[in-house]
Amino acid sequence: MESDNMEARPVSFSRTTITELMIPSYANFGGKVHGGILLSLMDKVAYACGSKHAGNYCVTVTVDGVEFLQPVEVGELVSLYASVNYVGKSSLIVGIKVVAENVKTNSVKHTNKSFFTMVAKDEDGQPTRVPELVLESMTDVRRFTEAIKRRKFKKEAEEKLATETSDFIMNDDLHLLDGQRCKLRLGD
Numbered sequence: 098m099e100s101d102n103m104e105a106r107p108v109s110f111s112r113t114t115i116t117e118l119m120i121p122s123y124a125n126f127g128g129k130v131h132g133g134i135l136l137s138l139m140d141k142v143a144y145a146c147g148s149k150h151a152g153n154y155c156v157t158v159t160v161d162g163v164e165f166l167q168p169v170e171v172g173e174l175v176s177l178y179a180s181v182n183y184v185g186k187s188s189l190i191v192g193i194k195v196v197a198e199n200v201k202t203n204s205v206k207h208t209n210k211s212f213f214t215m216v217a218k219d220e221d222g223q224p225t226r227v228p229e230l231v232l233e234s235m236t237d238v239r240r241f242t243e244a245i246k247r248r249k250f251k252k253e254a255e256e257k258l259a260t261e262t263s264d265f266i267m268n269d270d271l272h273l274l275d276g277q278r279c280k281l282r283l284g285d
């Protein structure tokens with residue numbers, strides 16, 4: 098494992114939770130909480146968690162794996178649990194779990210999870226090194242290794258797609274439209 102002069106920080110050092118009651122102004126026309134409100138809270142908790150680990154302010158680079166598994170209702174208490182899952186040189190990945198609690202019944206549902214890649218910046222706005230991560234539990238190890246695999250699979254998928262789209266040959270890919278809900282009305 099690579100080592101450097103910065104003092105490594107354990108996952109627990111930067112673990113962060115935000116809890117917020119969902120108010121009526123957060124609702125969409127269907128009466129449920131807007132996905133954008135949840136994404137904004139997720140960005141906020143990722144920013145706090147990542148910056149705390151880095152010892153510098155971070156910027157969000159990518160957001161992966163966002164899935165709205167269940168709707169969140171107005172009046173529910175939403176908690177976002179964030180921890181650093183992985184660190185690179187200047188980047189780190191914050192994993193976030195979102196749960197919503199009905200304050201009257203105390204029933205809890207898991208509504209979201211996501212992985213935010215953040216990059217630490219120095220005073221000049223340049224990417225700067227982040228401390229190594231101390232893995233103190235099997236869960237920490239699982240999350241770190243899963244992040245390595247997720248990064249690898251994403252890179253491979255992006256490379257494959259880039260090759261396929263640069264070699265786009267209309268007639269070879271037309272069969273993909275069979276059975277799809279689209280109509281071909283090509284001009285010249």
Ligand SMILES: CC(C)(COP(=O)(O)OP(=O)(O)OC[C@H]1O[C@@H](n2cnc3c(N)ncnc32)[C@H](O)[C@@H]1OP(=O)(O)O)[C@@H](O)C(=O)NCCC(=O)NCCS
Binds near residue numbers: 184186
């Ligand atoms: C993120 C950013 C600093 C990367 O700049 P860059 O010149 O590509 O810097 P580097 O090539 O040195 O990469 C820095 C790190 O970012 C990572 N990175 C860059 N692009 C990435 C991507 N698309 N996905 C994941 N990681 C990425 C690199 O792997 C590298 O990680 P490492 O240091 O741990 O190895 C730059 O694109 C930026 O500032 N973006 C704007 C971010 C922002 O403002 N976000 C707010 C939301 S609007």
